[in-house]
């Protein structure tokens with residue numbers, strides 16, 4: 106796990122975009138564990154935090170010719186009970202904030218269907234679709250103030266698969282800003298499990314702002330525990346945590362992480 110404390114949100118966005126760009130340009134053959142000829146598979150997160158990263162990737166598409174045409178993408182999660190086309194669905198969110206601004210084929214962007222008749226089968230189908238695509242090369246993650254990733258709330262099994270979860274009141278309150286009224290935030294969601302997320306080849310967790318400081322400290326310096334689902338990144342073989350000063354402000358070893366990153370060997374990339 107590498108913890109990188111950066112100077113401001115823009116630097117976080119640029120660094121996350123650098124990691125995604127490397128995967129997209131190199132193609133999966135250059136990514137450990139992928140066979141030549143397969144297409145890069147991106148894991149996309151929703152929420153406000155990654156929006157700047159998506160904006161930066163869209164800029165690179167426009168100005169530098171970065172093409173996503175060969176990529177496929179999977180979302181982490183979706184609300185149950187919203188139609189895909191509802192403005193607040195994550196299906197819509199990722200299109201508004203990323204897919205519509207790049208040359209990623211809309212049909213190559215997958216998300217769990219929270220409106221499916223048979224939610225349990227849909228969950229299994231989604232895990233199988235990720236596996237059939239060859240797994241995820243790089244997974245972007247945000248973090249909730251209660252330490253959730255995807256929508257894996259505290260108490261989530263560390264080896265869980267895609268399934269239904271019930272949101273905490275805290276998460277419903279945090280996400281109410283996207284809805285007309287707080288009561289409109291669904292209570293249930295379909296989310297990739299912690300075990301599903303753990304199978305991505307590279308996890309990139311991004312967090313900005315002091316409101317995330319406690320959750321970040323619990324995730325990277327606390328115990329590995331279902332109480333803080335984001336702590337599962339501690340046992341992932343390739344996890345990068347990108348933070349601004351605010352999100353890093355509760356870390357005990359902040360000075361060490363800054364020193365290690367400043368002295369990172371030049372031949373070693375994130």
Ligand SMILES: N[C@@H]1[C@@H](O)[C@H](O)[C@@H](COP(=O)(O)O)O[C@@H]1O
Pocket residue numbers: 150151152153154155181182246247248249250253254255256276280
């Ligand atoms: N399911 C999403 C998460 O994937 C996201 O990380 C979290 C934090 O969102 P934000 O980045 O807006 O703080 O919100 C939601 O709960």
